[in-house]
Amino acid sequence: MKPYTELINLDEPGMxxxxxxxxxxxxxxxVLPPCSERGSRLEEVQVTxxxxxxxxxxETGGILVELNAHNDLCREYG
Structure with a gap:
């Protein structure tokens, strides 16, 4: 298992x-701010x-996305 320091790519950041x-x-x-345990989370997934x-x-604590399409479907099919 690689340590998180080996999984960080500064040359081509996916973010x-x-x-x-x-x-x-x-x-x-x-985009939520990263948590203090981000290194251990990266080690868990083992993805660069x-x-x-x-x-x-x-780089994040998660991404929240507003899904307005659901509200439109509720109105249409109510």
């Missing part, structure tokens, strides 16, 4: 791609921060 996806999307979102999954695990 850049995640930020691009979020900015290009039409839904409202909030070059990947979007590893970047989200290490």
């Amino acid at each position: 850049d791609l995640v930020r691009t996806w979020l900015a290009e999307g039409s839904l409202e979102y909030e 921060t070059r990947s979007p999954m590893g970047a989200i695990v290490y």
